[in-house]
Amino acid sequence: MMDSVLHKEFVAQMSAELGDHEAALLVDALMCAPQPTSVRYNPHKVSPLPEGEVVPWCASEGRYLPTRPSFTLDPHFQAGRYYVQEAASMFVGHLLVEALGGEVPRGVRVLDMCAAPGGKTTLYSALVGDRGVVVANEVIRTRALTLADNVMRWGVGNTVVTSNDPSHFGSLEGWFDVVAVDAPCSGEGMFRKSEEARREWSPDNVRLCAARQRRIVADAWKALRPGGVLLYSTCTFNRTENEENMAWLTEEFECEHIGVECPEEWGIVRTRAGVAECFHFYPHRTSGEGLFAAVVRKAGEGGGRSRSPKARKSPFGQVDRQAAAVVGRYLAAGADLHLATIGESLYAYLAAHWDDVRTVCEQMSVLYSGVRVGEVFGKKFKPDHALALSTIVNPTATPTTEVSLDDALHYFRREELGCVGELAEGVNLLLFEGAPIGYTKRIGGRTNSLMPKELRIFQQQ
Ligand code: SAM
Numbered sequence: 110m111m112d113s114v115l116h117k118e119f120v121a122q123m124s125a126e127l128g129d130h131e132a133a134l135l136v137d138a139l140m141c142a143p144q145p146t147s148v149r150y151n152p153h154k155v156s157p158l159p160e161g162e163v164v165p166w167c168a169s170e171g172r173y174l175p176t177r178p179s180f181t182l183d184p185h186f187q188a189g190r191y192y193v194q195e196a197a198s199m200f201v202g203h204l205l206v207e208a209l210g211g212e213v214p215r216g217v218r219v220l221d222m223c224a225a226p227g228g229k230t231t232l233y234s235a236l237v238g239d240r241g242v243v244v245a246n247e248v249i250r251t252r253a254l255t256l257a258d259n260v261m262r263w264g265v266g267n268t269v270v271t272s273n274d275p276s277h278f279g280s281l282e283g284w285f286d287v288v289a290v291d292a293p294c295s296g297e298g299m300f301r302k303s304e305e306a307r308r309e310w311s312p313d314n315v316r317l318c319a320a321r322q323r324r325i326v327a328d329a330w331k332a333l334r335p336g337g338v339l340l341y342s343t344c345t346f347n348r349t350e351n352e353e354n355m356a357w358l359t360e361e362f363e364c365e366h367i368g369v370e371c372p373e374e375w376g377i378v379r380t381r382a383g384v385a386e387c388f389h390f391y392p393h394r395t396s397g398e399g400l401f402a403a404v405v406r407k408a409g410e411g412g413g414r415s416r417s418p419k420a421r422k423s424p425f426g427q428v429d430r431q432a433a434a435v436v437g438r439y440l441a442a443g444a445d446l447h448l449a450t451i452g453e454s455l456y457a458y459l460a461a462h463w464d465d466v467r468t469v470c471e472q473m474s475v476l477y478s479g480v481r482v483g484e485v486f487g488k489k490f491k492p493d494h495a496l497a498l499s500t501i502v503n504p505t506a507t508p509t510t511e512v513s514l515d516d517a518l519h520y521f522r523r524e525e526l527g528c529v530g531e532l533a534e535g536v537n538l539l540l541f542e543g544a545p546i547g548y549t550k551r552i553g554g555r556t557n558s559l560m561p562k563e564l565r566i567f568q569q570q
Contacts, residue, residue, distance in 0.1 A: 298399020
């Protein structure tokens with residue numbers, strides 16, 4: 110139930126856009142309907158998926174949950190085995206795959222321009238897998254740090270997290286095959302969830318958001334190659350921030366239409382703005398919050414990527430042979446990886462996409478990339494928490510111990526473990542229900558967690 114009413118102007122706006130009857134149904138859903146809880150599983154870590162009601166437009170990974178558990182206190186959540194994502198938002202994955210012709214091509218470069226906290230980034234990362242690179246950008250630094258934590262937990266290793274103003278992507282003009290703009294908006298679609306969104310809403314704010322969105326889209330457009338795909342989304346209903354912005358885009362720049370299959374029974378309302386295909390999720394029609402999404406292609410030749418820009422100062426150092434040998438056995442056999450150092454830490458990247466990663470890291474302000482593997486001291490190696498949660502970890506490189514829920518939570522709170530007596534002396538990989546959750550080092554009767562302090566959870570039961 111809501112603890113504040115909706116703005117009169119908002120209700121009037123929706124009546125003008127949808128008609129009185131449809132607007133009344135929407136308002137009723139925003140005021141009274143329960144909020145569904147949904148999660149998206151990490152297909153690179155969880156298979157087969159647990160049973161549950163399927164999110165229709167994300168059937169392979171999205172599930173509704175019957176109740177809302179405490180996610181913080183679930184070791185599987187802490188280990189990046191699923192992401193808590195509002196169901197409608199998962200639709201952008203369907204759009205991405207449809208816009209790419211049903212399959213993600215090898216070598217694809219995806220830019221997620223407004224990425225924190227990482228719901229859509231982790232979805233793109235899962236879909237791209239080992240086929241390409243996802244650059245997840247967030248201009249607000251504190252939010253970018255949260256994004257980096259979520260990308261690290263997700264652990265697919267194909268993502269570079271940057272914190273730049275959208276205009277900085279001018280140095281990668283025409284470089285990306287896909288640019289997604291999940292724009293900051295007036296948040297009407299979040300009214301059911303967020304008191305703040307209801308409070309902050311005003312017609313003036315809608316106009317301000319729309320102007321900012323145009324600036325972001327114009328920068329995104331530059332970064333996109335001719336023939337590339339622009340995905341635009343907001344979590345708001347009004348036409349000003351949605352169709353009118355897409356109509357502006359298609360008038361201002363040369364765009365082509367992209368056809369998207371979308372079964373009617375999903376309950377999504379389709380509209381057009383210029384050549385852009387648009388999709389509305391309304392909470393009285395679909396099980397989830399509000400979402401608007403649109404897709405267009407940048408006109409021009411399909412292969413029209415720009416050259417990579419001139420190299421700037423690289424953050425990377427080389428890994429010597431001895432260090433590579435020490436680290437090698439901690440990494441999954443058969444993965445074709447490139448190792449590099451940043452400061453004291455060693456990072457791993459899929460060799461096929463190393464050049465792309467390096468280009469982005471030379472041009473942008475990068476907070477995280479690939480998988481942080483650990484630090485080498487002579488012949489000794491201190492594995493990083495990120496390695497434990499990644500898909501490239503070799504779990505047999507260290508002794509492993511299955512821990513109870515209590516001990517898993519002790520671990521995430523950085524408390525002493527009850528099972529210390531069962532651990533081998535030195536570094537151990539802890540498993541919860543068979544899945545890695547992190548490293549700990551046993552020294553006699555004590556343990557030292559290798560999980561960074563910043564990730565520590567404080568919630569008790
Ligand atoms: N894509 C995210 C997800 O799925 O988890 C949600 C993104 S949220 C809707 C929009 C993001 O845009 C926010 O993280 C916000 O900090 C960022 N933002 C705010 N002002 C911006 C600007 N002027 N340029 C680019 N991004 C901005």
